[in-house]
Amino acid sequence: MSFQLQASSFDMKIIIHTLSHSSQPVARSSERGVTTLLAVGFMGVLMLVVGTISSYVFQQSKYGRALFAREQALSIAESGLEYYKWFLARTPGATQTGAGLVSPYTYTVSDPEGGTLGSAEVTATAALQCGRTQWIDIASKGTANADTRFPRTISARYMRPSVAEYSYIVGENVFAGSDRTIRGPYHTNGGVRMDATHNSDVTSAVQTWNCTSNYGCNPAQPTAPGVVGNGSNPIFWSYPVTSISFDTISVDLANLQGYAQSGGGLYFGPASGDPNSRGYHLVFNSGGTVTVYRVTSTTGVWGYSTPTGWQMEYNIIAGETLVGTYAIPASCGVVFVEDRVWVEGTVQGKVLVAAATPTDGSTSPDALLKGNILYASNDGTNGLTVVAERNILFPLNAPETMEIHGIFVAQSGRYGHNYYVTSGSTQVPSQYDSYVIKTQLTTVGTVVSRLRTGTAWSSGGSTVAGFASRNDFYDRVLAFSPPPFTSVASADYGLQLWREQ
Known part of the structure; x- marks a missing residue:
């Protein structure tokens, strides 16, 4: 009975000894897993940050292009107004009876470096009293070729100072x-x-x-x-x-x-x-x-x-x-x-x-x-x-x-x-x-x-x-x-x- 207990004790010692020797490679494997998880997490965060920054840069680029197109459309609308002012100064009938008004009129704005920047659609209406022109209301809608989704319209009254x-x-x-x-x-x-x-x-x-x-x-x-x-x-x-x-x-x-x-x-x-x-x-x-x-x-x-x-x-x-x-x-x-x-x-x-x-x-x-x-x-x-x-x-x-x-x-x-x-x-x-x-x-x-x-x-x-x-x-x-x-x-x-x- 005692022999069996000793043998069992011996076996347990062997088992314990064996386990004690085999625990080192398991720890090293666990460390490698944690490192891998950290690397994957870091890469995920990095990709998230990079993606966010890229999205922000992309959106800012879109906003910048839209803003540029809007400002360009305003300049084109102003060009349309100034052109029509020039046209009216050479069309005396318009300031007398409204005769000779061309409305709507499309004015194309050229790019000094070639091509066109956009166009302005100009509409003009003469205010008449007794068949005579009192003033002419002008509206100019400018659209830039850079992005036609952002037109802008300005208006003015063509008249002599009262x-x-x-x-x-x-x-x-x-x-x-x-x-x-x-x-x-x-x-x-x-x-x-x-x-x-x-x-x-x-x-x-x-x-x-x-x-x-x-x-x-x-x-x-x-x-x-x-x-x-x-x-x-x-x-x-x-x-x-x-x-x-x-x-x-x-x-x-x-x-x-x-x-x-x-x-x-x-x-x-x-x-x-x-x-x-x-x-x-x-x-x-x-x-x-x-x-x-x-x-x-x-x-x-x-x-x-x-x-x-x-x-x-x-x-x-x-x-x-x-x-x-x-x-x-x-x-x-x-x-x-x-x-x-x-x-x-x-x-x-x-x-x-x-x-x-x-x-x-x-x-x-x-x-x-x-x-x-x-x-x-x-x-x-x-x-x-x-x-x-x-x-x-x-x-x-x-x-x-x-x-x-x-x-x-x-x-x-x-x-x-x-x-x-x-x-x-x-x-x-x-x-x-x-x-x-x-x-x-x-x-x-x-x-x-x-x-x-x-x-x-x-x-x-x-x-x-x-x-x-x-x-x-x-x-x-x-x-x-x-x-x-x-x-x-x-x-x-x-x-x-x-x-x-």
């Missing part, structure tokens, strides 16, 4: 007093004494001028700089700059008469009776109509202006008869009055009112701003331009607090409010005493006057006639879409309202 881009354009020396707030560019072909609060360019076409006490300079400055004064933001003052020609600004009144008579507009011939007691009174209505009255009598009062001195004027309506109510033609928004005209009301649509006698050189009618002039909405769909052959004036009985919207052009005369007094030989009738000094005038739009403007008269720092406070705000919404046949500030056409669609 006077509506300014708050004021004056042909002579002028004074803007401290009671005024002006927003928008202010230009004069003479010198300007600027004491107003202002937030935009103030420009004068002269280097120096004689600023006297009539312009607020006390003592006088015989060689005052083109722009002088105590107004705000003098950093925006510039002089001398190029003058704005009133020959360019002046619209052809005979043409306007023709458009009204035969082009689809509204025409009203000379009223009968004494020229001092006649004319037409236009009241605009928010429904897109205008009610017209024939003025049959007026009240005379003494008024003073710098160009004429004291004169008996007949600008207050005393009697009138109804002519009718008319829809403002959408296709020819011109109302031509061959006589004086009084204007007020709420304008819907875009319309030009002209007061002129083109075939009668002995008379030059005025336009009179009788009451408030508003727009049915201020979103750019409504607008008014008033053109007078001579003056645009405020009658004595205009509202004490007044608001007017529009573009007001006094082609040969002035824009203003005359001087009145309540005592002495030239006093106004007593029922009009309260109208001599008015509270406030707010103008939203543009004033263009060949002669010096003036809507307030002061003495010793106090207002003695006209409006005691004045706000002048240019209408930037109408600057690039004014009413038909609005005066232009330059005869040169250009691209306005450049934008990407």
Whole structure:
């Protein structure tokens, strides 16, 4: 029994001894397996990283090519616009009646190194009033050959700069007093004494001028700089700059008469009776109509202006008869009055009112701003331009607090409010005493006057006639879409309202 135990012990020792000797090659094999697994894992991670980087590089390359194609497409679209601008400059019929427009037109852009870079498809539409071109809207869609999936479209308006881009354009020396707030560019072909609060360019076409006490300079400055004064933001003052020609600004009144008579507009011939007691009174209505009255009598009062001195004027309506109510033609928004005209009301649509006698050189009618002039909405769909052959004036009985919207052009005369007094030989009738000094005038739009403007008269720092406070705000919404046949500030056409669609 003991012999078997020893033998068993011996056998176990042998087995243990054998196992102990065989464990070394198994460990080395396990280490090689772990190493292999690590290598495989590392290679997998490396391949994942390399794959990710490669994918990123590939995507960035695609993005770069797409970005390049997009930028190239924009340049091609710009080339299309510039080409069509060149084409229009050589196609006068397009800017007159829209004749000769080629739309759509494909313009191919060549590669300086050979071949083509892409093409621009250009479309053009003329905005017509009374059969005449007001402006031409152009859209250019550029596509690059590098990748046609990324076209880009830009648009612009081909037109001449409108006077509506300014708050004021004056042909002579002028004074803007401290009671005024002006927003928008202010230009004069003479010198300007600027004491107003202002937030935009103030420009004068002269280097120096004689600023006297009539312009607020006390003592006088015989060689005052083109722009002088105590107004705000003098950093925006510039002089001398190029003058704005009133020959360019002046619209052809005979043409306007023709458009009204035969082009689809509204025409009203000379009223009968004494020229001092006649004319037409236009009241605009928010429904897109205008009610017209024939003025049959007026009240005379003494008024003073710098160009004429004291004169008996007949600008207050005393009697009138109804002519009718008319829809403002959408296709020819011109109302031509061959006589004086009084204007007020709420304008819907875009319309030009002209007061002129083109075939009668002995008379030059005025336009009179009788009451408030508003727009049915201020979103750019409504607008008014008033053109007078001579003056645009405020009658004595205009509202004490007044608001007017529009573009007001006094082609040969002035824009203003005359001087009145309540005592002495030239006093106004007593029922009009309260109208001599008015509270406030707010103008939203543009004033263009060949002669010096003036809507307030002061003495010793106090207002003695006209409006005691004045706000002048240019209408930037109408600057690039004014009413038909609005005066232009330059005869040169250009691209306005450049934008990407």
